[in-house]
Amino acid sequence: MESFSALMDGFATALTPINLMWSLVGVTLGTLIGILPGIGPALTIALLLPVTRTLDPTGAFIMFAGLYYGAMYGSSTTSILLNTPGESGSIITALEGNQMARRGRGAAALATAAIGSFVAGTVGTLLLSFLAPVFVKLAIMFGPAEYFALMVLAFATVSTLLGASMVRGITSLMIGLAFGLAGTDILTGQPRLVFGIPSMLRGIDTVVVAVGLFAVGEALYMASRRDLREAVILPIQGSLFMTREEWRRSWKPWLRGTLIGFPFGALPAGGTEIPTFLSYYVEKKLAKNPREFGQGAIEGVAGPEAANNAAVAGVLVPLLALGLPTSATAAILLAAFEQYNLQPGPQLFTASGSLVWGLIASLYIGNVMLLVLNLPLAGLWVRLLSIPQPLLYGGILVFSTLGVYSLSNSVFDLVLLFAVGVIGFLMRRYDFPVAPAIIGLILGPMAEAQFRRALTISQGDPSVFVTHPLSLALLVIALLVLLVPAVISLVRARNAAAPLA
Template sequence: MDILNQLLAGFATAATPINLLWAFVGCIIGTAVGVLPGIGPAVAVAMLLPITTKVDPTASMIFFSGIYYGAMYGGSTTSILLNTPGESGSMVTAMEGNKMAKNGRAGAALATAAIGSFVAGTIATVVVTFFAPMVAEYAVRLGPPEYFLLMVLAFTTVSAVLGKSTLRGLTALFVGLAMGLIGIDQISGQARYTAGLPELMDGIEVVLIAVGLFAVGEALYNVLYEGRTVETQNKMSKVHMTKLEWKRSWPAWLRATGIGIPFGTIPAGGSEIPTFLSYATEKKLSKHKEEFGTTGAIEGVAGPEAANNAAITATLIPLLTLGIPTSNTTAILLGAFQNYGIQPGPQLFDKNSSLVWALIASMYLGNVMLLILNLPLVGLWVKLLKIPKSYLYAGILIFSTLGVYGMRQSAFDLVLLYAIGLLGVVMRRYDFPTAPVVVGMILGPLAEAQMRNAVSIGEGSWTVFVQRPGSLVLLVIIASVLVLPRAVRLFRKAPA
């Protein structure tokens, strides 16, 4: 009953005119970002992070969340009509959705994607509502050794899972950790790694790193390396489903939701894995196997889209309760929280209860908004695809530059922004994941403080990390994350 009362209070906050407006604008921007190929929610949120200096924390977190799950809705539009996924989670949707569009069934594909996203997103939000407080209630009992190892777990999982190579992921993480050490040591008060530059005494702004790596880096990479491609668009048809298509879609939505939610709550590499699993499940269970890969099976669109949205919504559980980001965008959202001096984790539900419950309530409202925006207005979103890429990326660079300069009116910040942007280009070019950099920079100083506290508790002995059951379990999990994938690969390669 206490959870329901807090949720009602959250609705009262989220339903104020100003917060509804921020949710609506976030959903619109998110959908547009999803529709435009190559611009993901991480880029959009990073580019808009500078607004956190001016906007109320609750309003801005509602806004950023709207962008996050709005992009998942919009990504299906380009997947179906252009065979170009707007987001990596929409890759599987393109496989059957585009074939449906080529056979004159684009409207049905878009309808099942939008409604499936709404169903999965709503169910996942209910899970967040009831499950997140339980996780926070347990996690609040953890001490410094457990907190430190939780952050090490975040480092290892994000680095090992969010890239194609664990070595590259860990390299990116250490770059972030090094950036996090720049500035004044929080215990000794000594300046560290500032190279004698007074501008670095306060450290590097998380906003600057995020905007440089994701927004500027993405824009520069596309300008330098992406060739001009000719895109052919399938014709739109009326956005609706027949009775048979409804009958084939709803079981796929429910199955996919069950697949997507668990993957969102663990650091398992975003929504790509559950979407592929959902597609494989639907293909195996379908009574219309002949449509897969030929004319396009509606279950192959309904399932992956629902799994995608369920996983994306569920990523908020580890972010809010443990402070662990499990995707690029949640890493940026973690930075947004920290920009307000708020640290996601077990204490969040006690210290910032009104913000958390308003955010959760806004997810229910946002799902309704997105359903309304995506079904009747899909023709409007399709027109965004006519914007020339050169204008689009020029706009991103201008907006990012103005946003970062507006924070402190510092020319040094702009030099640093474009230096980090070039680092982002190099990382993208050589397949280094960028999320571990942000995670390392944000959580690095916190991990350092918790490690020092833990060693103090152990009176200088490092055995404190194996003496407590909680920390010992976390050590085993960390070792498993690093060792098991390699062990599985070696086992598969071994001769029978």
């Protein structure tokens, strides 16, 4: 019950006028960027970092978390009406949602997405409130060896589960790790990958890499594809009040989506994409009439939309309790914590309790705000979709260069941004997932620090990682994550070849 009283204190923090304002700013901005294709929560938070440096951290994090939730609400609108997802967590929503809109049931699709997001967001936040303290108790048992093993597990899952193939995922991770190496080694002051350039001594800023990969890389890629330039916006048709039948078909997928989304967010499994795919698959299997899937089945919108919001709540559990980011946005949030010299993990709950619980409480409030913003006001937001692509990307690049330049008033950072942007373009073009690179960039230096700390404690004996039971268990799971998909595909290939032989 201690977390209950802490949560009540959190509400006291979150309900102050200034924090309510930050929450409103966050959810509004989140809905906006969720709706706009080409700009997502990770990029937006990265661009806001230089601006929020002087803000009170509690207000800033309330805004960031509201933004993350809001992006999941907003992106469903784009999926449904434009058939291009606003964010990767809504790819699957486009399948059924756009079909519903084509058949004149767009309003019902928007409604089930918004209400499902609300149900999942609220249940997810509830689970977060009570699970985070449990994770904190677990985290206290962690030493450097266990933390290192946990990060290795996160590396293994994000690079296997995201993207078209494991090789591509691992490559992306390695690129991120390589970016993380550059700069002055903290423990010895040794310059690494500096090449005699003084500006490189402070390393490559997270914001530069995130903005380069997400904004510049994306703009170059979208410009290169003539076929992706024209999209048809469907009008909202039908009533926003769902019929009794639609409610009946929606409530179970909402709850199932929540139960699928939350644990996937909390596990180091790369955020919101996978649970939405899984939820869609489950709904299709359970449907009385699976034929309807692909032609506008409301379950296919309700389930995945609940799953992506629940996953966001899940992502916050390991982020706050362990300092372990499991999605690209969470990795940027971790960089935000670093900016304020805050260390997520057990210390955060004791030293900055009012920040953590104020943040969690604000999510309950933010969810209510988002339901209001996205349901009755859906018609207003839709107008954003009519912003012509040339102006949208022109604006994104102006803001991106502005954000990167204002990090430290350095033109060299803009040169780096350009270089990273070209890498981002190549990664998109050749189908490499971007999220593992972001996670590698942020977690890499931390993993190295824990690795060296563990070895210093053991006086250079590398067996610490396998003699500590918890660390061994985590490393074995990481190994299985890497090996099992490879074995499965090998067996499949054999079975497929067998009838021919």
